[in-house]
Amino acid sequence: MKITAGVKSRKEAEYFLANGADEVYCGLVSLRNNRLPRENFSGPEDLRPVLELAHRAGKKVFVAVNELVREAEHPETLRTLAALKDMGADGAILRDPALLTYFKKKKFKFYFTLSTLANCFNSKTLGFFAKLGLSRLVLPMQLMPENAERLIKNRYGLDTEVFCQALYYGVNLDSLCTLPCPQTSENFSKKFTDFTCLLPYACGKDIFRMPMPPPEYMFGAFYDYYHLGAGHAKVARWPNILREIDLFQKVRLLVKLLEKGVSRKLFIHEGLRIDAKPMQYGKSFTLKSLAG
Template structure:
């Protein structure tokens, strides 16, 4: 299976290539991609230089242009697609139907992938994107079980890419309104979930209070580690009990499932984390590279060594196994 790795900066891209990535994915420094945070992403010149570097090492580059433009204001997204193709990236990752049509008509030879932001999770939806726009690969939402993924792969005739490590998303991707409700800025259109300029912390007695806009997201005791405040990972009181109402702070890790995912027909494994630094990239990409190489060599699996890289030092296989059912 292809190992698709995040690159939020040129330094992270090089770290991913050196650690054994088959592919790196990245975005331009604007709202055309869903990780539009200060200090991240690539200028045109940087992407051109780093694409040449990656290609010299046999690594492919995918450009994420996976947010939704406002009606009548598509020029920035069109330019991102045009520039990515001109630079020579190996695939453009898109979610919006209008942008898919533009890429299909303007660049008929470009390889198009469907972003998880499109939230295509059934046979007819995937066939539609393949038939109408020539999509070659779909990134599947993190709500499907292993059996559902295997069933899809038997029917669609399109490559599938699944998330393998990193942050979870409790919502169907591309349809979340929590951040825009709290801050007025949306991951779907502005590329930012819980933007940093809406985040602040307060010291209250022996506790630390995390806030997003006007909302209190969590209150941490003196001995607790303070997390980044996103609404889906907030700790709230409901029906007389306080706890993580939507999602507990934990990370996806499918290391133990790699043979099963291969048997289910998965083409590629996606590591999440374009906002992470070089140390994270080096350790996580390297761990998955070694695990995949062991499988290819016919050796048995070993336990994941990535607990120090997970949120809350906790990991899960998410919906893939659905152990709660």
């Protein structure tokens, strides 16, 4: 299983590529993606050293355009991606069917990955997107292997990429969530330093927290994804780089265990030893990056 890590700067790319990532991905300020501008590269030239570094090591770089893109921005998005392709970028991560249709019409071919934000939960939805020219699918974070077999063993020959949900799980479907969140707005981040989906809510006389599956279940899910044939594990771009490095190192350990062929029971046991409280990721969303 290959590991894909999100990066916000050249230094972060250097770190992950030197420490076992097979691929990195990032955003550019000029390309719509689901991170704040400060978490993106400034432009294609800013990315050039990362492309050179990755390719010297035989590794890959992808660019995220994983939001819906305004029609007026389609031509410029195409020009930017074509320039990045010429510079050696290996592909783009998208979710917009209209943009994919535009690229197809313009005969622009690239290694396109369907973002988790496209909410592709079934094989018919995959068919809808696949005909637009995909090479890889990132499964929704809220889809579990018990429901994903037909997507992983898909008839389009697409690679599949999964999150290590045991370590990082979104409570609600990201692209459809309108609760205030530090991920989506600079303004809200002053008020909401944490995910609002992790807040305690008064519910009658009780305290309610939006439920998450238990860690044992999620470690088991990662094990099952590997054995179903998911080829890539994704460590998402995270504002706090120390937290992302921690996640990345834990994913590496877990992938090593899987590649050793440990049993499901042992994998869950070891997973819980690696991170006993994996879901407590909340307060780590404050921006801390490796600049450069």
